[in-house]
Amino acid sequence: MDDLERHEKHLEKKMEPECRICGKVTLVGAGPGDMGLITVRGLEAVRRADCIIYDRLSSPELLKEAKPKCEKIYAGKENHHHTLTQEEINQLLVEKACQYKNVVRLKGGDSYVFGRGGEEGIYLKEHGISFSVIPGVSSAIAGPACAGIPVTHRNIASGFRVVTAHGADEFAKIDFSSMKNPKETLVFLMGLSKVGEIVRGLMQAGREENTPTAIISHAATNQQKTVTGTLENIVQRVEEAKLTSPALIVVGEVVRLRENRMLPFLEETPFEGENLFTAENLLVTDMEPDSEKLLETSGVLAGKRYLVPVIQPFKSSENENICAGFLPKTQGKKSLGEMLKDLGAQVDEILVGQIRTLHHALSKEMLQKADWILFSSGNGVDGFFENLYEAGLDSRSLAGIRIAAIGKSTARVLAAYGIQADFISEKQHGEAFAAELSEKVEDEACVLSFSAAENSGTIEKNLKKNCKLKIIPVYENKETEFTCEWKDYDGILITCASSAVRFFQAYDKNWPVPPVYSIGPNTTNCLENLGIEEIIEAKEPSYEALCTLLKEEIILITPTMEYAEDIMQYRKEFLEFHPEEDMGGTGNLRDCETAREWVDFVEAMHRKETCPPGLVDSDIYIGVRRWDRKIVGMIEFRHHIDHPVLGLWGGHIGYCVRPCERKKGYGKQMLQKVLNKCRKAGLSQVMITCDEGNTASERTILSGGGVYEKTVWSDQLSTYMKRFWIKL
Numbered sequence: 001m002d003d004l005e006r007h008e009k010h011l012e013k014k015m016e017p018e019c020r021i022c023g024k025v026t027l028v029g030a031g032p033g034d035m036g037l038i039t040v041r042g043l044e045a046v047r048r049a050d051c052i053i054y055d056r057l058s059s060p061e062l063l064k065e066a067k068p069k070c071e072k073i074y075a076g077k078e079n080h081h082h083t084l085t086q087e088e089i090n091q092l093l094v095e096k097a098c099q100y101k102n103v104v105r106l107k108g109g110d111s112y113v114f115g116r117g118g119e120e121g122i123y124l125k126e127h128g129i130s131f132s133v134i135p136g137v138s139s140a141i142a143g144p145a146c147a148g149i150p151v152t153h154r155n156i157a158s159g160f161r162v163v164t165a166h167g168a169d170e171f172a173k174i175d176f177s178s179m180k181n182p183k184e185t186l187v188f189l190m191g192l193s194k195v196g197e198i199v200r201g202l203m204q205a206g207r208e209e210n211t212p213t214a215i216i217s218h219a220a221t222n223q224q225k226t227v228t229g230t231l232e233n234i235v236q237r238v239e240e241a242k243l244t245s246p247a248l249i250v251v252g253e254v255v256r257l258r259e260n261r262m263l264p265f266l267e268e269t270p271f272e273g274e275n276l277f278t279a280e281n282l283l284v285t286d287m288e289p290d291s292e293k294l295l296e297t298s299g300v301l302a303g304k305r306y307l308v309p310v311i312q313p314f315k316s317s318e319n320e321n322i323c324a325g326f327l328p329k330t331q332g333k334k335s336l337g338e339m340l341k342d343l344g345a346q347v348d349e350i351l352v353g354q355i356r357t358l359h360h361a362l363s364k365e366m367l368q369k370a371d372w373i374l375f376s377s378g379n380g381v382d383g384f385f386e387n388l389y390e391a392g393l394d395s396r397s398l399a400g401i402r403i404a405a406i407g408k409s410t411a412r413v414l415a416a417y418g419i420q421a422d423f424i425s426e427k428q429h430g431e432a433f434a435a436e437l438s439e440k441v442e443d444e445a446c447v448l449s450f451s452a453a454e455n456s457g458t459i460e461k462n463l464k465k466n467c468k469l470k471i472i473p474v475y476e477n478k479e480t481e482f483t484c485e486w487k488d489y490d491g492i493l494i495t496c497a498s499s500a501v502r503f504f505q506a507y508d509k510n511w512p513v514p515p516v517y518s519i520g521p522n523t524t525n526c527l528e529n530l531g532i533e534e535i536i537e538a539k540e541p542s543y544e545a546l547c548t549l550l551k552e553e554i555i556l557i558t559p560t561m562e563y564a565e566d567i568m569q570y571r572k573e574f575l576e577f578h579p580e581e582d583m584g585g586t587g588n589l590r591d592c593e594t595a596r597e598w599v600d601f602v603e604a605m606h607r608k609e610t611c612p613p614g615l616v617d618s619d620i621y622i623g624v625r626r627w628d629r630k631i632v633g634m635i636e637f638r639h640h641i642d643h644p645v646l647g648l649w650g651g652h653i654g655y656c657v658r659p660c661e662r663k664k665g666y667g668k669q670m671l672q673k674v675l676n677k678c679r680k681a682g683l684s685q686v687m688i689t690c691d692e693g694n695t696a697s698e699r700t701i702l703s704g705g706g707v708y709e710k711t712v713w714s715d716q717l718s719t720y721m722k723r724f725w726i727k728l
Contacts, residue, residue: 023101025093025124027117029110029136032143033220035061042134050100055107090123097129110136114164140187143219143248147226148258157185157254165191176201185252192247196235203231212255217243222346300551302344304490308337309499311353336543352502354478355379362391374449376406378413383474384450385417406433434463441467450474491515497526504530534672554669556621566631623670632666667700685727692720
């Protein structure tokens with residue numbers, strides 16, 4: 001190398017930006033929605049990060065994998081609404097790289113596939129920040145695959161093209177004239193609002209109007225929905241299905257392969273052909289389309305969306321997963337959110353608190369004085385053993401001491417540390433635990449209870465008075481700051497009283513409260529004190545019982561021939577055992593001899609135009625159990641009180657339940673479905689009636705907030721009717 005070449009190299013090196021003494025930024029592609037589709041290296045980067053700057057298309061579950069003290073910054077972009085501009089995001093990356101050692105820019109799909117990761121990389125380089133890239137699975141390929149559509153296939157599609165349709169400038173640059181090849185699959189990203197323009201552009205360029213086309217919304221998530229058709233009819237089908245973004249468009253012959261049931265991942269019932277759900281068989285609530293096929297492919301709770309306030313344990317870097325040589329307590333134990341997702345639901349979790357260990361000096365001498373050790377929660381078990389190990393002790397120090405656990409879940413945590421409880425209470429709440437234990441504890445026995453700093457004193461009050469009880473706090477439930485982006489949830493699941501207080505104290509009062517599902521009596525009492533009206537309590541305080549509660553929820557469906565046959569068969573069986581009674585009252589069922597006659601009658605009532613949109617004069621619905629689709633009752637709406645055409649009954653909504661299974665809570669569930677429908681129609685109050693002698697319906701109405709007005713004679717029914725008012 002001569003002197004001139006050496007001089008040129010020297011100048012080039014001087015012109016290169018000098019890397020600052022800062023941290024490193026990693027551009028991580030999170031994949032197309034499902035947390036499991038991130039790469040191994042990508043997940044490692046998330047777990048190692050000191051700061052994560054994430055967008056709206058990356059799975060929120062990934063943030064749970066971050067370190068406890070990791071700073072998380074939302075920088076998502078939605079159509080016409082940007083939290084931060086791209087320039088501000090670029091500056092933020094540089095700022096955080098100067099503050100932290102490891103910064104992760106977490107983006108949905110792949111950072112370099114229309115993710116503007118290239119721009120961010122250039123900006124970091126120009127500002128002397130070291131960065132690397134971990135590729136992600138692009139939604140352009142994964143989205144179609146999850147809907148049963150391969151982007152290439154031998155003899156059908158020899159290649160594919162990915163195009164962005166987002167924004168006016170990008171759309172104007174699309175060269176439709178180069179997209180004539182029928183053996184090329186076209187994938188348009190971010191183009192839901194421009195489906196019509198894309199279709200026109202392709203057909204004007206020469207693509208046949210019968211070219212198969214698919215729109216995939218929320219690909220690789222529990223919200224995934226797919227509409228298929230052709231270029232000729234896809235616009236109409238998308239409008240009927242009311243898809244929401246993000247969505248991608250697939251055009252090409254490979255779409256036909258979906259008809260061969262190539263649905264290997266997350267998929268719902270296709271919105272095509274006879275499967276297109278219409279007003280005649282949609283659910284009353286704003287649920288996703290519902291069918292047996294939906295249950296088989298996506299789970300019993302497919303289409304439902306729940307909010308779960310959670311309290312997470314504080315992860316100690318020194319003591320995490322120390323379990324005396326046994327398996328960590330968390331291994332194999334799923335969270336409530338994970339259980340719900342396994343059933344097909346979409347779950348948004350909000351962190352409202354963290355469990356932090358409180359340090360207490362333990363000694364072998366102190367423990368050996370105890371006759372009993374009590375654990376009222378799994379967190380108490382964790383806190384105790386962390387303190388035990390810090391004192392240089394282990395489970396041998398518990399020799400000869402009897403151990404009691406409140407409920408099976410606490411006992412399972414103990415078992416993870418290699419300890420089998422001597423006593424496990426049947427019921428998992430403090431009062432029952434203390435009462436049962438009092439029969440076991442001897443007089444003057446020394447009892448140590450390892451519990452929370454926020455101890456309610458329930459055990460102390462209810463344990464026998466002549467024992468020596470000492471409460472030792474080994475953990476605290478620390479409130480965390482949180483925000484909730486409110487959405488149209490199907491329910492809120494509350495797993496403890498502290499979560500209830502924190503969440504509903506911060507709850508936006510402008511939003512109606514959806515059904516609240518409580519894990520047990522203590523939580524229910526707390527919710528009632530907070531003024532929550534619609535509370536549904538699990539049979540026992542466990543995540544499994546909450547999931548069962550949701551599976552057995554009642555769904556309201558308009559009558560179809562399939563269900564009509566079931567109803568008529570039940571009526572026949574009912575009359576065999578109760579010849580003096582009839583199931584009448586709902587849709588004049590007692591006046592109909594065949595299922596077809598009854599369905600025709602119901603459809604005729606639906607065609608009435610005496611009420612405003614959203615509620616129909618004399619709508620009839622069947623209540624079916626979500627889990628097995630067994631009919632449990634029927635409901636009839638009569639006359640809208642806010643409508644000028646009030647009818648002869650004084651403008652009330654008739655409420656009629658004929659449960660096929662006399663199961664506690666079903667009538668209340670059905671009533672709440674009625675009231676929710678009325679709220680969505682804009683009503684402020686409704687009148688609800690029942691026969692004078694129908695004490696079961698009367699109790700249900702009163703439990704739903706009904707206030708008795710008076711009893712009146714009904715010429716139409718030839719009976720006395722009790723009238724109640726419910727404010728919405």
